[in-house]
Amino acid sequence: MTIYFYKAEAAYGCFSNFSLHGIYLQGQYWPTVEHYYQAQKFVGTPDVAMTAVIQLAPTPMKAAALGRDRDRCIRSDWEQVKYPIMCQAVLTKFLCHPEIQGVLLATGEVELVENSPTDYYWGCGADRTGQNQLGNILMGVRQEIRERLLLGCQP
Structure with missing residues (x-):
């Protein structure tokens, strides 16, 4: 069985980076994982001021649009750091919000797939041949939380 997720307001929407589950990272509050990810x-860079603009964006959709502005200078190592940045943000989200941590753990061993019709890196793309990196991160976070619980640690 596979669980497909995409929209924050749909079933399993808490798995979306657009879900309204804020996180604290680097000593700052971020309204969503998407806000944090795009700001990073x-x-x-010379456009470092964009981090604050994105952090204050009224919606994750607006944060994403600001982060995707092709007229801005993004960091030169972005392709190397985007995956670990996303890992840290998603793990933080599920550690900080017990109600969605429970949803994630309740998926058992089921494959999780971001059903994005346009994203072939984070999601599966329109033809489901994408890399599904967000789904892979979620499955890794699910396993890490399980291991912490088995060790008697606070997740």
Whole structure:
């Protein structure tokens, strides 16, 4: 069995980076994982001021649009750091919100797939041949939380 997710307001919407589950990272509050992720593109660049603009964006959709602005200078190492940045943000989200941590753990061993019709890196793409990196991260986070619980640690 496979669980497909995409829209924050749909079934399993808490798996979406657009879900309204804020996180604290790097000593700051971010309204969603999407806000944090998009802002990290500008760390250490001439457009570093965009991090604050994105952090204050009224919606995750607006944060995504700001982060995808092709007229801005993103960090030169973005392709190397985007995956670990996403891992950290998603893990933080599920550690900080017990109600959605329970949803994630309740999926057991089921494959999780971001059913994005346009994203072939984070999602599966329109023809489901994409890399599904967000689904892979979620399955890894699910396993990490399980292991922490088995060790008697706070997740």
